[in-house]
Amino acid sequence: MKSKKWLISLGLAVVLVVAFAIPACTGEPTEYWHTPGGEKISFEISAITGPYNDIALMVTEDLQDFGLDVTVRTIDSTTFYEYLYDPASGGMEAFVVSEDPSPDPWSDWIWMMMGDPETWGAGWNPTYWSSETYDELFQQNYFAPNLSAKQEILFEMQEILATEVPVIYMVRENVITVMRIDNWENWFNELGGPCTWINEYAIREVTPVDDATQLNIGTTVLMSNLNLDQDVLSYTNAGCLYLMVVYESLVGYPKVDEATLESNPESAYDFIPKLATAYEWDYEDDGTGGQNQILRIDLREGVTWSDGENFTADDVVYTLKYVTSRWGNSRPVNWTAVEEGGGEEILPEHMLATKTGDYQVEFRYVQDYHQNEGFFPSAFMWEEIAPEHVFGPAGNGTYEGWQEDPLTWDGEYIGTGPYKVKEWEVDEYLLLERFDDYWGDGVEGWGLPAAQQVLWKMYSDVGQMWLALEAGEIDTTMGFGAPFAKYDLYMANEDLLVEIMPDLSVNNLGFNLHPTAGYEPLQDLALREAIAAAIDKDNIVEIAFGGYAEVASSWVYNESPNLNPSLPNNEYDLTEAESILLAAGYTKHS
Numbered sequence: 376m377k378s379k380k381w382l383i384s385l386g387l388a389v390v391l392v393v394a395f396a397i398p399a400c401t402g403e404p405t406e407y408w409h410t411p412g413g414e415k416i417s418f419e420i421s422a423i424t425g426p427y428n429d430i431a432l433m434v435t436e437d438l439q440d441f442g443l444d445v446t447v448r449t450i451d452s453t454t455f456y457e458y459l460y461d462p463a464s465g466g467m468e469a470f471v472v473s474e475d476p477s478p479d480p481w482s483d484w485i486w487m488m489m490g491d492p493e494t495w496g497a498g499w500n501p502t503y504w505s506s507e508t509y510d511e512l513f514q515q516n517y518f519a520p521n522l523s524a525k526q527e528i529l530f531e532m533q534e535i536l537a538t539e540v541p542v543i544y545m546v547r548e549n550v551i552t553v554m555r556i557d558n559w560e561n562w563f564n565e566l567g568g569p570c571t572w573i574n575e576y577a578i579r580e581v582t583p584v585d586d587a588t589q590l591n592i593g594t595t596v597l598m599s600n601l602n603l604d605q606d607v608l609s610y611t612n613a614g615c616l617y618l619m620v621v622y623e624s625l626v627g628y629p630k631v632d633e634a635t636l637e638s639n640p641e642s643a644y645d646f647i648p649k650l651a652t653a654y655e656w657d658y659e660d661d662g663t664g665g666q667n668q669i670l671r672i673d674l675r676e677g678v679t680w681s682d683g684e685n686f687t688a689d690d691v692v693y694t695l696k697y698v699t700s701r702w703g704n705s706r707p708v709n710w711t712a713v714e715e716g717g718g719e720e721i722l723p724e725h726m727l728a729t730k731t732g733d734y735q736v737e738f739r740y741v742q743d744y745h746q747n748e749g750f751f752p753s754a755f756m757w758e759e760i761a762p763e764h765v766f767g768p769a770g771n772g773t774y775e776g777w778q779e780d781p782l783t784w785d786g787e788y789i790g791t792g793p794y795k796v797k798e799w800e801v802d803e804y805l806l807l808e809r810f811d812d813y814w815g816d817g818v819e820g821w822g823l824p825a826a827q828q829v830l831w832k833m834y835s836d837v838g839q840m841w842l843a844l845e846a847g848e849i850d851t852t853m854g855f856g857a858p859f860a861k862y863d864l865y866m867a868n869e870d871l872l873v874e875i876m877p878d879l880s881v882n883n884l885g886f887n888l889h890p891t892a893g894y895e896p897l898q899d900l901a902l903r904e905a906i907a908a909a910i911d912k913d914n915i916v917e918i919a920f921g922g923y924a925e926v927a928s929s930w931v932y933n934e935s936p937n938l939n940p941s942l943p944n945n946e947y948d949l950t951e952a953e954s955i956l957l958a959a960g961y962t963k964h965s
Contacts, residue, residue, distance in 0.1 A: 408442045410896050411960035417444035418894045420884070421467040423452045429919040430545055430882055431471045434910055441909040441952060442963050462492075462503040465892030471545070472501070473880035476930040477573055478566065478631045478643050479937055483753060485930045486513050486532060489541060503889040504541035517704040519747055522641075530939040533929045537942040540903035542885040546916055547932070548878040549923040550856030557870040558587040559826075559850050565632040567879035570853040572615030573628050577851070579620070579793065582825045590826035593840040593849040597805060597833045601788050601796060603698070603761055612854035613805070613831055620829075621807065622759035622790035625651035625672065625691070626751055633876070637934070644750040647820070650675050650686065650760055650791065656748050665742030670707070670752070674734040678814040680762050681795040682787065688730040693763035695738075696723040705746065705754035707738035762789045793824050805831045859921040877934075881927045884910070901959035907945075908952035 408416050422431040431447045438445040448467075458466030476482035490496030490513055491505045512532045519525035536542070552568035559581045562569055569577035570592055581590060598614035603622060608614030619628075627647035635642050646654070657669040678686035695707075707727040713720075727739035746752050765787075788796045793815060794807035807829045815821030832849060834840035841857065843849050847870075856878070857865060865873045886903060887893035896902055916924045928945045931938040956963075 404439060404442050404444075406442055406963050406965050407444050408956055408961050408963050410899070410902075411962075413962075414896065415444060416896050416902065418468040418897065419446050419448045420469045420471060421448045421450055421455060421458070422471040423455050424449060426548065426919060427471045427473070427882070430884075430915055433915050433919055434471070434545075434884060437910050437914075438906065441905075441949060443906070443909075459501045460498060462501060462887045462889040463892050465887070465889070467887055468894035468897065469884065469886050470501070471882065471884055473882045474930065475567075475572070475879040476881060476932070477879060478932065479935050482930065483517060486516060486529075489536060502541040502885050502887065503893065504539065504886075506535060506539065509535050514704070517747075518745060521747070521749055522644075525747070526937050529931065529937045533931065533939040533942060537928070537939075537945070539900060540886075540907055541888060542883045543903075543907045543910065544927040544929055545882045545884055545910075545912055546920065546924045547881050547927045548856070548920055549875050549925070550878045551859070551862055551865075551923065552851075552874050552876050553844060553857045553865055554851040554872045555844065555847065555849075555870055556584070556872045557847070558584055559590060560584055562851070562872060563630070563632070564874055564876060565630060566877055567854065568856060568876050569851050570612065570616060571879060572609075572612045572854070573631065573879070575616055575619040575628070576630060578616065578826065578829060579821070579824050588826070589828040589830060591830045591832060591849040592851055592853050593832055593834055593843055594853040594855075595834055595837055595840060597802060597831060599801070601799060601805075603759060603766075609757070616853070617805070618759045620792045620794045621788060621796065622761070623650055623792045624757060624759050625649060625674075625755045628756055633934075646751050648675070649821075650678065650691075651751075651755075654751060661742060663742075666745075667742070668740040668745040670738040670740070670746065671731070672736050672738070674736065675814060676734050678791050679812060680764075680789050680791055681810050681812075682762075682765075682789050683812075684762065684764050684789075686760075686762075686791055687733050688736045690760050690763045691736050692728045692730050693767055694758065694761045695728040696726045698761045698766070699754075699758040704744065705752040707740050708744070709741060710744060711741060760791070765789050793821075794829060797828070803833055807831075856923075859923060875923070877925070877932070881930055881932075883927075899959070901955050901961070905952040905955040908948045908955065911947045913947065 410416060420431045420435060422428045428447065428449050435445045435447050454466070455470070458464055459470060459472060474485060474488065476485040487495055488499045489502070489504060489509060490500060491510050492500040492503045495510065495513065496505070509532060512528050512535070516525060516528045516532065519528055550568045552564055554562045554564070554569055561580060561582045563574065563576040563580050565574050567574065578590065594613055596611050596613065598608050598611050598617065601617065603618070608618055627649045629643050629645045629647050631643060651672050652675050653673040655671050657671060658666045659669060661667045674688055674691065680686060708721055709725045709727055712725050727741070729737045729739070731737050740746055791814065793810055793813040795810045796805070797808040798804070798806040809824060809827050811823070813823055816823040831853065834843065840849070840852060841861065844852065862873070865871050886897045888898060890898070912926045916922060916926060925933060927933070928942050929938055
């Protein structure tokens with residue numbers, strides 16, 4: 376899943392309040408570092424408000440104290456993210472940002488973010504760094520034959536990133552999650568908190584106290600459209616949850632609470648049947664001496680769309696061919712045909728999806744693109760199935776029609792999930808009502824949710840949102856942690872359940888390494904290595920986050936067995952930083 380969840384990150388950024396004042400820089404250095412060519416090293420770190428800006432300020436203080444002329448530029452989020460994924464624009468020299476890897480194994484997508492910016496990493500890679508070795512490992516990671524092989528590959532990929540330092544991993548926050556228990560109980564809390572983009576279970580499993588019927592959730596960001604336009608919806612918590620509970624995918628996201636992952640780490644690989652109920656792998660000769668790998672999927676029978684039409688294999692084939700993203704190693708694509716056609720566009724006929732029965736489909740993977748049979752391909756966890764009878768040629772319009780201008784779509788939002796859209800006001804609220812004919816009613820693991828209605832209410836001010844929670848107007852927040860300063864207050868309130876959970880986001884300092892649009896001195900590895908050694912990440916944890924964070928060294932979470940324990944450039948060491956620059960010919964003077 377392409378996670379540019381900048382709106383989620385923005386929400387977290389504005390809600391977190393530093394426990395202590397960010398200390399001001401100790402004053403202008405009397406001596407600055409200069410490149411071997413005599414150029415004074417001077418660059419900007421861009422960030423949006425909130426913890427990103429706090430991190431940028433503390434990094435700047437460290438680097439100024441070390442003798443680098445670094446300043447912070449705080450810019451609006453829209454401009455920031457326009458620049459971030461277009462390093463050729465030259466809009467930023469360095470930046471502080473976060474990404475949400477999600478737990479293993481579904482964090483595979485995150486490694487694409489450092490892929491070749493001209494191919495796999497195009498539109499993803501915010502640094503423009505590239506490495507042929509890394510790209511080869513990136514491919515191998517997708518097709519690793521087993522989890523042990525996958526771990527070895529991930530160890531090497533992490534070492535390359537830590538050695539070449541296109542980004543410096545900083546901290547992973549903890550979030551203070553708050554849920555009211557006077558109206559609803561049995562909250563399911565997990566990494567990142569309730570109602571994050573991976574946690575639909577909080578909505579599905581919560582139960583009422585007394586006669587509560589409507590679950591109210593506060594947010595500062597709602598999606599801009601509801602039209603299964605995944606490139607927009609997947610940028611927000613609300614959009615991801617909307618896709619999960621109104622539309623649905625073939626399989627569900629596994630529960631990833633800390634206790635489960637600690638007792639059974641491989642539970643993250645579990646097959647969670649949703650619209651698919653079973654699958655098997657098979658092989659056939661491809662006629663050229665190779666083999667096609669076949670993924671045969673049995674679909675759930677008795678599922679109806681919210682307009683009463685039956686869900687069938689036609690919907691799955693249509694979605695894969697016309698609706699979902701074409702690119703990605705988990706897609707059953709005839710890559711030979713794509714390459715023979717110039718490799719510029721994947722057409723519907725290139726997608727090897729076949730209906731083999733009303734409730735069975737087969738995906739074919741050509742030689743050299745076979746999938747890891749250890750778990751169901753993760754792409755289909757994120758790709759919600761679209762109703763062919765609505766968006767196809769026989770429906771009210773074509774996919775291409777509403778994709779071009781989704782806000783003009785005037786049809787209904789038809790899904791197979793437990794909720795359907797009742798009311799929606801852009802930038803105000805989204806009200807869902809329960810779909811009482813939902814297939815999950817009585818099905819183990821799913822069931823019909825207790826909340827008859829779910830309201831996602833948008834607040835323009837995060838302080839107002841927390842006041843609304845305190846007053847009982849909302850029951851929890853969507854992807855938000857409470858301000859540190861309110862922890863004791865909330866813990867003393869018997870109507871609130873307060874828990875501290877590790878966040879999904881990993882904050883990092885990245886560099887624009889575009890050869891013409893980046894800051895040229897940062898192209899030098901020695902300078903990036905020295906910067907990595909000159910930043911006191913432990914101090915950032917304590918000061919910027921009041922201790923509610925942990926130092927990060929990778930996009931792999933600290934609790935994951937896939938974290939390489941021997942990564943370079945992780946330690947704060949000013950002596951080492953100075954040695955690196957002196958050995959590379961840098962000088963320090965006024």
